[in-house]
Amino acid sequence: MSKRAANNNLKKRAMTAAPDSPPTLEMVAKEAGVSIATVSRIINGTAKVSPERKDAVEAAIAKLNFRPNAAARGLALGKSNTIGVITQAIDSPFYGEGLRGIEDYLQQRGYTALFMSGNWDEQDEERCMSELLSRRVDGIIIFSGRLQDRQLAQYAKQVPLVVTARNLKAPGIFSLPVDDERGGMLATQHLIGLGHRRIAFIAGILDHPDASLRYKGYRRALAEAGIPHDPKLVVPGDFHEEGGVEATRRLLASGHKFTALFCVNDQSAYGACLALYRAGLNCPRDVSVVGFDDLHSSSYRVPPLTTVRQSIRVLGESSGAAMLQLLQGEQPNISLPQVQLVVRESTAAPQPD
Amino acid sequence: MSKRAANNNLKKRAMTAAPDSPPTLEMVAKEAGVSIATVSRIINGTAKVSPERKDAVEAAIAKLNFRPNAAARGLALGKSNTIGVITQAIDSPFYGEGLRGIEDYLQQRGYTALFMSGNWDEQDEERCMSELLSRRVDGIIIFSGRLQDRQLAQYAKQVPLVVTARNLKAPGIFSLPVDDERGGMLATQHLIGLGHRRIAFIAGILDHPDASLRYKGYRRALAEAGIPHDPKLVVPGDFHEEGGVEATRRLLASGHKFTALFCVNDQSAYGACLALYRAGLNCPRDVSVVGFDDLHSSSYRVPPLTTVRQSIRVLGESSGAAMLQLLQGEQPNISLPQVQLVVRESTAAPQPD
DNA sequence: CCGTAATTTGTAAGCGCTTACATCCGGTGT
DNA sequence: ACACCGGATGTAAGCGCTTACAAATTACGG
Numbered sequence: 142m143s144k145r146a147a148n149n150n151l152k153k154r155a156m157t158a159a160p161d162s163p164p165t166l167e168m169v170a171k172e173a174g175v176s177i178a179t180v181s182r183i184i185n186g187t188a189k190v191s192p193e194r195k196d197a198v199e200a201a202i203a204k205l206n207f208r209p210n211a212a213a214r215g216l217a218l219g220k221s222n223t224i225g226v227i228t229q230a231i232d233s234p235f236y237g238e239g240l241r242g243i244e245d246y247l248q249q250r251g252y253t254a255l256f257m258s259g260n261w262d263e264q265d266e267e268r269c270m271s272e273l274l275s276r277r278v279d280g281i282i283i284f285s286g287r288l289q290d291r292q293l294a295q296y297a298k299q300v301p302l303v304v305t306a307r308n309l310k311a312p313g314i315f316s317l318p319v320d321d322e323r324g325g326m327l328a329t330q331h332l333i334g335l336g337h338r339r340i341a342f343i344a345g346i347l348d349h350p351d352a353s354l355r356y357k358g359y360r361r362a363l364a365e366a367g368i369p370h371d372p373k374l375v376v377p378g379d380f381h382e383e384g385g386v387e388a389t390r391r392l393l394a395s396g397h398k399f400t401a402l403f404c405v406n407d408q409s410a411y412g413a414c415l416a417l418y419r420a421g422l423n424c425p426r427d428v429s430v431v432g433f434d435d436l437h438s439s440s441y442r443v444p445p446l447t448t449v450r451q452s453i454r455v456l457g458e459s460s461g462a463a464m465l466q467l468l469q470g471e472q473p474n475i476s477l478p479q480v481q482l483v484v485r486e487s488t489a490a491p492q493p494d
Numbered sequence: 495m496s497k498r499a500a501n502n503n504l505k506k507r508a509m510t511a512a513p514d515s516p517p518t519l520e521m522v523a524k525e526a527g528v529s530i531a532t533v534s535r536i537i538n539g540t541a542k543v544s545p546e547r548k549d550a551v552e553a554a555i556a557k558l559n560f561r562p563n564a565a566a567r568g569l570a571l572g573k574s575n576t577i578g579v580i581t582q583a584i585d586s587p588f589y590g591e592g593l594r595g596i597e598d599y600l601q602q603r604g605y606t607a608l609f610m611s612g613n614w615d616e617q618d619e620e621r622c623m624s625e626l627l628s629r630r631v632d633g634i635i636i637f638s639g640r641l642q643d644r645q646l647a648q649y650a651k652q653v654p655l656v657v658t659a660r661n662l663k664a665p666g667i668f669s670l671p672v673d674d675e676r677g678g679m680l681a682t683q684h685l686i687g688l689g690h691r692r693i694a695f696i697a698g699i700l701d702h703p704d705a706s707l708r709y710k711g712y713r714r715a716l717a718e719a720g721i722p723h724d725p726k727l728v729v730p731g732d733f734h735e736e737g738g739v740e741a742t743r744r745l746l747a748s749g750h751k752f753t754a755l756f757c758v759n760d761q762s763a764y765g766a767c768l769a770l771y772r773a774g775l776n777c778p779r780d781v782s783v784v785g786f787d788d789l790h791s792s793s794y795r796v797p798p799l800t801t802v803r804q805s806i807r808v809l810g811e812s813s814g815a816a817m818l819q820l821l822q823g824e825q826p827n828i829s830l831p832q833v834q835l836v837v838r839e840s841t842a843a844p845q846p847d
Numbered sequence: 848c849c850g851t852a853a854t855t856t857g858t859a860a861g862c863g864c865t866t867a868c869a870t871c872c873g874g875t876g877t
Numbered sequence: 878a879c880a881c882c883g884g885a886t887g888t889a890a891g892c893g894c895t896t897a898c899a900a901a902t903t904a905c906g907g
Contacts (some may be wrong), residue, residue: 209631212565219515382791443767443796444765
C-alpha cells in the first residue's frame with residue numbers, strides 16, 4: 142500500500158540513482174485542469190472530448206511523460222493483453238523461430254507475449270503454467286509441451302489454450318497438429334527414390350509424439366516400397382546435436398551397413414554429419430543425410446542440408462492467430478501449410494558397391 | 495471496472511468454454527472463515543498466524559485453486575517482480591543463448607523475464623522500451639541494443655538499466671562491456687601464428703560497436719606482427735549467414751588473394767564456409783576460417799569452427815545478476831570471464847604455394 | 848482474580864485505472 | 878420564454894491486493 146510504496150521509492154531514490162515514482166492519471170488530470178475520467182477517455186478514445194481539452198491533456202501527457210500503468214489497467218479491465226507462451230528452451234533454434242512467429246503476430250495486434258522455458262521438464266512446465274495463471278494472462282500457447290492431455294484439459298478450464306503438435310479436442314483448447322507422419326514419409330521416399338535401401342533412422346526421445354509420428358512415416362514409406370524394416374537401423378537420439386553424434390557413432394560401431402540417414406530433426410542431423418565426418422565418411426557421397434524442421438541455419442550447412450520443412454515460424458504465427466480467435470470466442474479455423482521436402486545437397490544416390 | 499469485467503466473463507463463458515473468473519483473496523477468506531488480511535499474511539508469511547487458521551486457509555486455497563493476482567499485487571506493492579529484456583531478435587542463436595542465461599538466473603530468484611525483440615530497428619526498440627515502462631517492470635536489461643547512449647541515460651532516470659556490450663557510465667545504468675578488441679586480436683594472432691599473412695576480415699554492420707572493436711583487434715594484431723593492413727581484404731557483412739556468404743563471394747570475386755578469413759561472428763563464418771564450399775574451396779585446407787561468439791552449434795559444424803568464446807550464456811546470467819544488485823541499491827560488481835580462443839578444425843597452416 | 852502488555856486478528860484505505868451514472872451545458876421546438 | 882434533449886464532463890465505485898492501525902484476544906505477574 143501507499144506507505145510502503147512511497148517508502149520504497151524514497152529508498153530507491155536514495156540508493157540507486159533511480160526513479161521518482163512515475164506520473165499517474167491524476168497528475169496528468171491536474172496538470173491539464175480536467176478530471177481523470179476525461180484523461181482516461183482521451184487515452185483510450187472511448188468518448189468524444191472537446192478539442193481544447195484534448196490538446197491540453199495531450200500536452201500534459203507529453204510534458205509529464207506519462208504512460209498508463211498496465212497493471213492498474215489490467216486490474217480494472219480484468220485482462221492483461223498478454224499471452225503466455227511455454228516452450229522447452231528459449232535458446233533452441235527450433236523454439237526460437239516459433240517464438241519469433243508468435244511474438245510478431247501478437248505484437249502487431251496489441252498483445253504482448255510472455256515467454257517461459259519449461260526446460261524439458263514436466264514439473265518445470267507446471268511451474269510456468271502456475272506463474273502465467275498468476276499473472277492472469279489472457280491465454281496460453283503451449284509450443285510443443287510435455288504436459289499430459291489430461292492436465293491440459295484441466296488448465297483449459299481456467300484459461301484458453303492453444304497447443305502445437307498435438308491433436309486433442311477439448312473445450313477451451315485448440316490444437317495445431319503438424320503432419321509429422323507425412324514428413325517422415327516424404328523424407329524416406331526421397332531417399333528411396335535416390336536408390337537407397339538401407340536407411341537408418343535417428344529417433345528423438347522415445348515417447349515424444351513428434352518423434353514417433355516421424356518414425357511411423359519412415360516405416361510406412363519403407364513398407365510401401367517393399368523394403369523390410371530393420372530395427373537395428375533405428376537408434377535413439379535426444380533432438381539435440383549431441384544425440385545425433387552419439388547415435389551415428391553407435392550405428393557406425395554396430396557394423397550394420399547403411400547408405401542413408403533420416404534424422405528426427407535438423408539438430409540431430411547436424412550431429413550425424415559431424416560424426417560421419419569424424420569417421421572419415423563424406424556426406425552425401427558415402428552417406429546421405431536428411432533432417433526435419435528446416436531450421437534457418439540448415440541451408441548454410443556444408444553441405445546444405447536436405448530436410449523436411451514445416452515452417453516453425455508459420456507454426457508460431459498460426460498459434461498466435463488461433464489464440465486471438467479463441468479470445469474472440471470463435472472456434473479457430475487455422476490450418477498449417479503442408480510439410481514439404483526441401484532437397485539440398487546432403488543427399489545423393491548411393492555409391493555403387 | 496466490475497460491470498464490464500463481469501460482463502466480459504459472462505460473454506466468455508457463453509462463447510468459448512472459458513473460465514469462471516478466478517478466485518480472489520476474498521473468496522478464500524470467506525471459505526476459510528477469516529479476514530482477507532489473514533489470508534494475505536499467510537500467503538506472504540508476513541506475520542504469525544495461529545496454526546488452525548493457517549490450516550483452514552491453506553485448505554481453502556487448495557480447494558479453490560487460488561492464485562494471487564499478480565497485477566493486483568503489483569499495483570499494491572508498486573513493483574512487478576518482472577525484468578524487461580530487449581534484444582534484437584529472439585530467434586537468433588546468439589540472443590537465444592543470452593536470453594536463456596538471463597531467464598535462468600532471474601527465475602531462480604523469483605523474477606520473471608519479459609522478452610521483447612527490437613528487430614534491429616531503433617524505433618522498434620523504443621516501442622519496446624515504452625511497452626516495458628508501461629508495464630512497470632522493475633528494471634530493463636538491454637541485451638546488445640542499438641539505442642544511443644544519450645537515450646539510455648534518459649531512460650535510466652525512469653528505470654534501472656543494465657546494458658551489455660557497452661561501456662558507459664551514467665547514474666542508474668550498469669554496463670557490461672565485452673572485450674571485443676582482445677577477442678579480435680586473439681583470433682587474428684592465432685591465424686598469424688599458423689603462418690597466414692593475407693587475412694581477410696568480414697565485418698558486421700558498420701557502426702555497430704561490437705563490430706568495430708573486433709575490427710580494431712584485428713588491425714592491432716596485424717600491426718603488432720608487422721603485417722600491413724590491406725583495406726581491400728575487409729568487407730562488410732550483416733552479422734547473419736547471408737552477409738557472410740555475400741562478403742566471401744565478393745572477396746573471392748575481387749581477386750585479392752587471402753588464405754584466412756576472420757569473421758565478425760559465427761553466423762557470418764557459417765555463411766563464409768558455405769561460399770567457400772560453393773567456390774570449390776576447402777576449409778581449412780584452402781582457407782582458414784575463424785568466427786566469434788562460439789555459438790552452441792559451432793562445435794557441430796563440419797569442420798567444427800575455430801572461434802572466440804565469450805559465453806553469451808554467462809553474459810546473460812551476469813546481466814541478470816547485475817540487475818538484481820542494482821535493484822538492491824548496490825553498485826554491481828560483476829565482471830565477465832575473459833574471452834578466449836577456441837581452436838577447432840576450421841583453421842590450419844596455409845598451403846605452401 | 849484483575850490490570851496490563853504482548854500477541855493475533857480485523858477493518859479500511861489506498862495502489863492507478865475504467866466506466867456507470869449523475870451533472871451540467873447549450874441548442875431545439877413550440 | 879420554457880421544457881426538453883443530447884452531448885461533454887465530473888464523481889465515485891470497484892478491480893484484488895497489502896498493510897497501517899484499531900480492536901480483540903491471550904498471557905502473565907502481582
